Amino acid sequence: MLPAVPLMISLGVAVSMPAARRSRRPNGLWMALAAGYLALWAATACGSSGGGVDPTASPPAPAGPVDLRVAPISTDIAVGRNRIAFGLIDRENGAVREAEVRVSTFFLTEEGPEGPYQTVEAVYRKWPVGQAGIYTVEVGFDRPGRWGLGVEAADAGGRPGAGSVSLDVRVTSAAPAIGSPAPRSMSKTAADVDALDRLTTDANPDPDLYEMSIAEAIDSGRPSLVVFATPAYCTTSTCGPQLRIVKRLKEAHPSGVNFIHVEVWDNPREIEGDFSRGRLSPTLAEWGLVTEPWTFILDRGGNVHARFEGFVTAEELGPALESALR
DSSP states (O other): OOOOOOOOOOOOOOOOOOOOOOOSSOOHHHHHHHHHHHHHHHHHHHTSOOTTOOTTSOOOOOOSSEEEEEEEOOOOOBSEEEEEEEEEEETTTEEOOSOOEEEEEEEEETTEEEEEEEEEEOEEEEOSSSSOEEEEEEEEESSSEEEEEEEEEEEETTEEEEEEEEEEEBSSOSSOOTTSBOOOOOOOOGGGSSSGGGTOOOSSOOGGGGSSOHHHHHHTTSOEEEEEEOTTTOTTSOHHHHHHHHHHHHHHOSSSOEEEEEESBSOHHHHTTOGGGOOBOHHHHHTTOOSSOEEEEEOTTSBEEEEEESOOOHHHHHHHHHHHHO
16 A cells, blocks of 8 residues: 655646647657656666675665656646656666556646645556666646646655656647547558658568558548657657557457558658758648657547557557457
8 A cells, every 4th residue: 555655746847848840850849758768767777786785784764755756758738638657766776666656636826736636546667678667647637737746656765755747738739639530641651662761760660551641541441550650760769669569469450450650750761860861751740749659549430549659568559459449
């Protein structure tokens, strides 16, 4: 059971969502998203065992709750239901993994926090590479403005932990919202190029992911999974693992579902590591995406059934896809 730990709500650094735009390199919000991931990687490394540490030594006596840093991964947050992904970092011992975590939501005003409005359990999601992972939680916001997440961990560094972060909640999301019609994008297909390396930076591309455009998938009357990712140039190093999960799901659903990969870069062969040569795919702007990866599941009518910003595990993606098939 989680102990009673006082929630420490503060007006911390908020994450804002500027309007989607085209640029020749990842913009500031891409960097903000990457910073959350990189903080977890650094925390994992710092939390690993090193020389000169006696593993048999007795730990110091508990000195109160551990001060946790909450590293948000989600950036496109709006009124309504939201999947919020975040990492937890013990400032002394590194990333907090597989802890029992509870999240409460507060509306932040000049007079102080109002709430909590919701208190829910978070789920730990292990990354497919490295030792770190993130937590996800489903919460709702009933108005736009600045909201706080109060996070309690039952066991962080051997004792309870607490932390908080503030988020900017918009009236509407930049990316297509759940229940809204997906943009009928004429995304590039294999028929538009002479080789797949003009469509993707995936070193081992699956031709099936480039057979149809998003518009064609919507017209098919079948559910669709659309993933926006750049395996070779991902700012968070999660696009390659994300695409591998999508490929495995495709193998498990040989018929009845459309699977589409949209490369972030419109001219992947020309970049060669120099982003000044790159052009972002116009499909990203059509979908309002300024971070990556993103994964969407569309129902048979072409409406957004589920959406995931950042890396999403097979344990989340699989049931969402099965739900769209019912």
